[in-house]
Amino acid sequence: MNVCRISVEETWPVRNEILRPGLPLATCQFEEDSLPGATHFGSFAENELTGIVSVYQINPAHEAKADGWQFRAMATREHVRGEGHGKALIAAMEDFLLERDADLCWCNARESASDFYHKLGYTRHGEIYDIAGVGPHWLMQKRL
Numbered sequence: 001m002n003v004c005r006i007s008v009e010e011t012w013p014v015r016n017e018i019l020r021p022g023l024p025l026a027t028c029q030f031e032e033d034s035l036p037g038a039t040h041f042g043s044f045a046e047n048e049l050t051g052i053v054s055v056y057q058i059n060p061a062h063e064a065k066a067d068g069w070q071f072r073a074m075a076t077r078e079h080v081r082g083e084g085h086g087k088a089l090i091a092a093m094e095d096f097l098l099e100r101d102a103d104l105c106w107c108n109a110r111e112s113a114s115d116f117y118h119k120l121g122y123t124r125h126g127e128i129y130d131i132a133g134v135g136p137h138w139l140m141q142k143r144l
């Protein structure tokens with residue numbers, strides 16, 4: 001398995017399959033994708049795109065002065081879960097951010113994925129909250 005940068009267009013089918021199943025492809029195109037610095041990573045096994053994550057230079061509301069980056073649309077295909085693809089995607093993204101002297105990395109984590117992020121050094125900030133149609137989330141962050 002290897003991780004490399006991919007285009008936003010390559011992320012759309014995986015976002016659709018895992019994060020927006022059954023919804024139109026247009027729901028997988030985020031406004032943030034057009035921000036300067038928006039960057040996308042893909043994990044590959046034998047030329048199959050197995051997982052994705054996208055990262056944007058956006059601060060969380062509680063850290064307006066940080067050099068913070070938000071990641072979104074973290075997903076790995078079901079048949080590779082537990083094989084380290086998610087961890088490798090986060091590691092590649094953090095390396096990219098460290099090269100840019102970013103000091104904070106964060107996400108709106110689904111509760112079901114929050115222990116995955118916790119294992120990778122992310123901590124919960126604030127209270128659990130609901131995102132309509134998706135479910136309970138935690139803001140999770142890591143100082144780089």
Ligand SMILES: CC(C)(COP(=O)(O)OP(=O)(O)OC[C@H]1O[C@@H](n2cnc3c(N)ncnc32)[C@H](O)[C@@H]1OP(=O)(O)O)[C@@H](O)C(=O)NCCC(=O)NCCS
Nearest residue numbers: 074075076081082083084085086087109110112113115116
């Ligand atoms: C969450 C997700 C990205 C994890 O990807 P993955 O490829 O299975 O992760 P890895 O194999 O790299 O796992 C790394 C470690 O986290 C653990 N882990 C993975 N998912 C976990 C979860 N949901 N809860 C707790 N631990 C988890 C693994 O067991 C592994 O532990 P280890 O290092 O002790 O062996 C994947 O399950 C997924 O795409 N879920 C559906 C979409 C989703 O919820 N995305 C997150 C949106 S916020």
